Amino acid sequence: MNNRLVISSTIGYMCLGLTIWMVNLGSTHWVAGPNMEATVMMFTLGTAVLGVMAILSFFHGRTLDAIIFFGAAGWFLTVSHSAMGHMAATSDSSGTMGWYYLVWAIFIFYVWIASFKSGWARSLFLLAAWISVLAMALNAWLAMDVFAYIAGYLGLVAGLVATYISAATIVNHGCGKTCLPGNPGDAS
Numbered sequence: 001m002n003n004r005l006v007i008s009s010t011i012g013y014m015c016l017g018l019t020i021w022m023v024n025l026g027s028t029h030w031v032a033g034p035n036m037e038a039t040v041m042m043f044t045l046g047t048a049v050l051g052v053m054a055i056l057s058f059f060h061g062r063t064l065d066a067i068i069f070f071g072a073a074g075w076f077l078t079v080s081h082s083a084m085g086h087m088a089a090t091s092d093s094s095g096t097m098g099w100y101y102l103v104w105a106i107f108i109f110y111v112w113i114a115s116f117k118s119g120w121a122r123s124l125f126l127l128a129a130w131i132s133v134l135a136m137a138l139n140a141w142l143a144m145d146v147f148a149y150i151a152g153y154l155g156l157v158a159g160l161v162a163t164y165i166s167a168a169t170i171v172n173h174g175c176g177k178t179c180l181p182g183n184p185g186d187a188s
Contacts (some may be wrong), residue, residue: 006169006170006173007055007056008014008056008057008060008062008069009057009065009165009166009169010064010169010181011053011055011166011171012049012050012053012068012166013064013162013163013165013169014162014166015046015049015050015053015070016046016050016069016159017069017160017161017162017163017164017165017166018136018159018161018163019042019043019076019156019157019159019181020129020156020157020158020162021153021159021160021163022042022096022157022159023042023155024132024151024153024159025152025156026152027148027149027151027153027155028149028152028153028156029152031064037168041071043076043077043079044067044076044173045094046072046073046076047073047076048070050070050072050076051069051073052066052074053069053093054066054069054070057069057175058070059155062114063112063141064111064118064122067111067114068111068122068126071107071108075104078100078155082130084163088130095140095141097137097140098137098138098140098141099137100137100140101133101134101136101137101140102134102137104133104134105130105134105136105137108126108129108130108133109130111126112126112129112130119182120181120182121161121164121165121168121182122182122183124161124163125161125162125165126157128154128157128158128161129154129155131150131154131174132151132152132154132157132158133151135141135147135150135151135154136148136151139151159185162167164180165182166168167180168181168182170182
């Protein structure tokens with residue numbers, strides 16, 4: 001694998017993994033609650049990093065990674081702007097946030113279907129992300145805490161799998177062969 005491809009996948013998936021993990025700690029109540037300033041900073045930085053990694057992935061012919069990174073950058077950008085406006089998804093009584101999450105869930109769903117030939121790691125990451133965002137939509141519409149917990153724990157799984165993809169990409173490059181399975185370095 002080309003060194004430039006390793007950089008974009010390793011950094012992009014680590015950014016995804018870390019950001020998704022940190023954000024979902026609040027939903028699972030492992031931490032007291034969201035720090036809005038830290039959340040805005042995390043999503044703003046994540047948007048910039050993922051945007052650059054998406055462009056690099058695109059120019060290196062890594063279509064699936066580019067779509068994942070561009071999509072996540074778009075998600076992060078809208079979340080950071082809503083956090084700056086102090087709009088809480090749970091206080092939206094109109095169901096607008098439910099529709100917002102549903103549209104993202106549909107996007108993640110068809111990207112998940114497209115990921116089947118890219119190995120189990122990317123497919124598992126997208127599956128966990130899809131169900132997590134779908135649970136967020138259901139929580140926004142039904143206001144049932146069980147969906148927030150489902151979204152949070154599946155978000156933690158997605159974050160861990162993204163971190164695994166990041167690690168496996170660089171470790172497999174260093175080994176010169178597949179030391180960590182999941183086909184993380186061969187996605188198109």
